[in-house]
Amino acid sequence: MTPAARYAAAIVVLDQIVAGAPAERALTTWARTNLFAGSGDRAAIRDHVYDVLRARRSLAIAGGGDGGRALVLGLLRRDGIAPDTVFGAGGHAPPAMTEAERRVEGHAATDAETADLPDWLWPIWQDSLGDGAMPVALVQQRRAGLHLRVNLSRISRDAAQAKLLKDGIATVPHPEVVTGLTVLDQPRKVAGSATLAAGWVEVQDAASQIALAQLPLTPGMRVLDYCAGGGGKALGMADRLASRVWAHDVDPRRMIDIPGRAKRAGVEIDAIATAEVGAVPPFDLVLCDAPCSGSGTWRRTPDAKWQLTADRLRDLNETQASVLARGASLCAKGGAVAYATCSVLASENDGIVGAFLSAHPDWTRQQELRLWPTALHDGFYMAVLRRT
Structure with missing residues (x-):
């Protein structure tokens, strides 16, 4: 053509x-x-x-x-x-x-047209991002870069770069996270590369890698990725811990690729169904990467921006509150739950965590990560809460 x-x-x-x-x-x-x-x-x-x-x-x-x-x-x-x-x-x-x-x-x-956002969403966007509202919206008008996570338990970042170069894929180290590589050219070659097939790298945005690096993981912990999806974060935690990680998703079909990905990466991930998840606790850490609007990743999924409605956002907020409460119930005494979204909207982040803490005075917020979309990474939010 x-x-x-x-x-x-x-x-x-x-x-x-x-x-x-x-x-x-x-x-x-x-x-x-x-x-x-x-x-x-x-x-x-x-x-x-x-x-x-x-x-x-x-x-x-x-x-x-x-x-x-x-x-x-x-x-x-x-x-x-x-x-x-x-x-x-x-x-x-x-x-x-x-x-x-x-x-x-x-x-x-109008401001909403300049920002390429629906009219109903623009005031919510402003309330959530303040002075960053327009700059972040403008960043989302252009394509995002491709990032890779190096499985450091198997290979160094320098060695992974060299292997990718043999596959015809040039990369540079990501400046904000030790596991990260930024693909400079030929991004479509990654899926068929020998380096990916060998389990030395995984495709994962730098924002998720930054969040993984900040999780309070120590050897011997029992860890659950409660909303695992395709298992990217479960794989990252297993690589860092060098031990088993459990994975769950309300829709088991989303986890269908996890066994193959885990075998390729040389890690152990035990996928558990919803009916079984209550029999495995307690966990020392539960990661709740909750369903969300994806507003921090709309460069990658721009159709989602136009599909989102006010009713859908309210439904997501209800689901997020439920996910956090359920994840917290699976924690051991003194354990932690990490609530995360790839959203920049306050109602999906601070609103959910604040409401949970108000209703559960035996929990405290220990860490918080807030990333807005930039040239270096997508948007991401994470709060680590611990039972006192």
Whole structure:
């Protein structure tokens, strides 16, 4: 496919998303009905779609509308790409620009439009981030980097870098965490690399690695990752402890890859079902990486920003409070629970922890980590609470 044809395909996908289809479903549907497109084409189309979704409102102003064609026009203008090199460029390119499209000047943007956030969310965002509200929102308009966690129980960071370079993947040490590497180029090569297959590295954002480094882990502890998902944090804790870690998720299907990942990394993780989790305690540390809006990671999942509603946020708050209470009930006397989200919204972080501490005077907050999205990492929150 030509570059212009890839933009044309992105317009088709974006029109489906604007009509209400989830981004991943729209991309998958397009790929299944256009089998001529190669992996490079699909990757480029995906990049265009996600570039638009990160900045959907501001691009709509630049392009003069909220349809796929206008959004792509806004993207080209923002990135300094001459629209005539795409629109009307022949072949399967989008039709040439109209005079009306050439004359689009856009209107004066509101703060919510500049920040590329829904109107209902902007006041909540401001209350949560204060002076950082607009800078953090603007950071989320651009792609995030790819970070790797080195399994230091098996290999040094320098040696992992050398092996990745043999795979054609250049990296640099992350400046904020000793386990971290930042991928400089060829990020799509990581999934098929020999270094990943050998279990020397795992894909994990630096924010999660920073949080793992701050957990109060000591040898011999009994540790549970209560909302384990794919097991990334359980793997990191097991590597650091060099001993077994337990993993649980309310949906066992999310943990399906954990046994294979653990074997590859040379660690022991015991996945337990919800019906069994009460028989294993007490634990010295329970990590509750609760379901959340993901607002600290919207660079990676921008569709989630537009799918979030006020009702959904309230439902998440109820779930988060329940998760923290249940995790705390599994702790031994003197044990700790680490409540975490990848959100920057106060209602999902300080609000949940504050309400729990008010209702449980025998618990105290010992540590708190608050990271906003930057060029170095995603957003993340963690509070370590201990039973006194």
